[in-house]
Amino acid sequence: MNSRPDSGGPPSKYAPFEALREQAVTLRRAGLSRRQIRDRLHLDNNDILNRLLRGEPAPEWTRRPNAKDESREKARALRLQGLTYDQIQVEVGCSKSSISLWVRDLPQPDRSRTREEASAIARRGWEATLRAREELRQATRRSAAEEIGALSDRELLIAGACLYWAEGAKSKPHRRQERVTFVNSDPDMIRVFLRWLDLLGVEPARRRFAVQIHESADVPAAERFWAALVGVDHGALQKTTLKKHNPRTNRKNTGETYRGCLRVHVLQGAELYRRIEGWWYGIVWEGDTNGPLSRPASPPSPMV
Structure with a gap:
């Protein structure tokens, strides 16, 4: 055999x-x-x-299609020079787990260093990891933004209806007020909302703006910021609403970047409010798995 x-x-x-x-x-x-x-x-x-x-x-x-050959070779060369995982991480920008796999067959370096040196190396390594994560985060955001592309009028109409129903003022059973008022601290949300009003044909003359902010903030700077954002003169803003400041507060929206919120109100907006409500329930009914027979004859009164 x-x-x-x-x-x-x-x-x-x-x-x-x-x-x-x-x-x-x-x-x-x-x-x-x-x-x-x-x-x-x-x-x-x-x-x-x-x-x-x-x-x-x-x-x-x-070879693996996604293998980081250049990083691997650089890590091995640095290891042969006596660098530790932390030091290699600073230079290469990869995780220590990957570096460990790449250099595990190479001799270990001399580890005689002070605690301060070790802490500094570890801190730089962590900073390199954070930079790599941020680059990945930004790349993901850019890729996702490209997936959206240009919005059609219908897409903007739907996006604006959802945006308003999430953040805008709504009529309640105990307080019937059919008005269009949108308040937000995010400048991008305000920009999208104004684009939506443009699409709906709401003239600038029907729009009113007012700042809502804590009294401890830089109120004039916030007013100038919001006025420039929406393209009106500072004097065109309505009276600013000041929120009482609590010295023991734990809130994080403080400092130079805190600009409060902007309130956007549409004059003579009752009819527009009813249309927004109808658009929202049109979206709700479209996803109703129970079918059209379960739909009420008219949109239910909002409970929120």
Whole structure:
């Protein structure tokens, strides 16, 4: 039962190692993967396979498509210079888990350093990780923004109706007030809302603006900011509403970047409010899995 390696059966344990290595190297240079070579030679011991293929590079096709080859080579070169994982992370910008996989076969560096040096290295490594995360975050945001592209009028109509019903003033059963008033602290939300009013044909003359802000803030600066954002003179703003300041507050919206909220009110907006309400319930009914028979004859009164 001393079958030969090239006969298709399992190799004899007495087969010369060099002959077996010659076959393994030939298969490797022919472009076979480690698994393919192991199956072809009927090997079940990875240690033996490692010895047979020692010094033979892997075929190009077996490399992972997303492998960071340049970062890997740089990390290995830095490790050979005696740098630690933390130091390599600062230079390469990869996670320490990846660096560990890339350099685990290389000798460990001298770890004789002070606690202050170790802390500084770890801090720089963490800063590099945060930078990499922020780059990934920004790339994701850019990609998602490109998925939206240009909005059609219908898409903007739906987006604006959802935006208003989430953030705008709504009539309540105990207080019937059909008016269009939108308050928000996010300048981008205000911009989108104004674009929506443009789409609906609400003339600038029907729009009124007022700032709502804590009394401890820089009120004049906030008024100038919001006036410039909506394109009106500072004097065109209505009287600012000041919120009483609590010295023991834990709120985070303080400092130079705090500008309060802007209130946008549409004059003679009762009819527009009813249309907004109708658009919203049109969206709700469209996703109603119970079918049109379950819909009320008219939109229900909002309870929020």
